[in-house]
Amino acid sequence: MKMKKYKLLFAVLSFGLMSAQNNIEKKSNNLVFDGNIEFEKKDLELAEYKFRKAKAIDSFNYNAPYNLGNSLYKNKLSVDAELMYKKALRIDASKENKHKGFHNLGNTYMQKEDYQNAVNAFRSALLNNPDDEETRYNYVLAKELLKKQNQNKDNNKDQKDQKDKNQDQKDKNQDQKENEGENDKKDKDQKNKDGDKNPQEPKKNQISPQQLKNLLEAMNKEEKKVQDKVNKKKFKGNPKLNKKDW
Numbered sequence: 001m002k003m004k005k006y007k008l009l010f011a012v013l014s015f016g017l018m019s020a021q022n023n024i025e026k027k028s029n030n031l032v033f034d035g036n037i038e039f040e041k042k043d044l045e046l047a048e049y050k051f052r053k054a055k056a057i058d059s060f061n062y063n064a065p066y067n068l069g070n071s072l073y074k075n076k077l078s079v080d081a082e083l084m085y086k087k088a089l090r091i092d093a094s095k096e097n098k099h100k101g102f103h104n105l106g107n108t109y110m111q112k113e114d115y116q117n118a119v120n121a122f123r124s125a126l127l128n129n130p131d132d133e134e135t136r137y138n139y140v141l142a143k144e145l146l147k148k149q150n151q152n153k154d155n156n157k158d159q160k161d162q163k164d165k166n167q168d169q170k171d172k173n174q175d176q177k178e179n180e181g182e183n184d185k186k187d188k189d190q191k192n193k194d195g196d197k198n199p200q201e202p203k204k205n206q207i208s209p210q211q212l213k214n215l216l217e218a219m220n221k222e223e224k225k226v227q228d229k230v231n232k233k234k235f236k237g238n239p240k241l242n243k244k245d246w
Helices: 002-040 044-057 063-074 078-091 095-111 115-128 133-197 209-236
Strands: none
Touching (some): 002 044, 044 063, 063 078, 063 095, 078 095, 095 115, 095 133, 115 133
């Protein structure tokens, strides 16, 4: 008897839980439905409110975060939309829902110009539905945009490297010019110092004291030679004869 009572009690509780769960799912789905109507009317704020409420009531309702992600994406809130799509993907692992989730997740990355993650998301979507033409188109587009983005990064890096190289050369030339200027100044200062110590060089058309001394000595020597010749002729020359009376 006790075993039958336990089974009956368990059945009643299970039915109650199932009934409560069904009510939760039904209420959540109704809110999602109402949110979809507002979304079609482009009242994104009210749609977002309905989807958030549906998600709060039933955390296992795939459509609540997924549709909330759609509403956020339309409002260009790509970061928040990305979080909602990822949450939806954790709830339902069916191929159909994974395809939708990854496809829209790729669109959020495209909106942020995060083309590498967009390529990865669209590839995952194609793995779950390889026949979807829109996903295939987005995948090819993301790959092409990623290629151009990487090329631009490489070009910008090359330009930056060349600019840095030119600036380094410019700085080196400036340093060299400044060093040469300092050396010229030192040489000039040294010459000025040496000029105070060394004999002053004669200016053009002027005679230095030393040159004047040498010239006077030479003149004195020449004058002495002339005087010697005069004296020699005076004593050794033929004198005139005097008339003598005998």
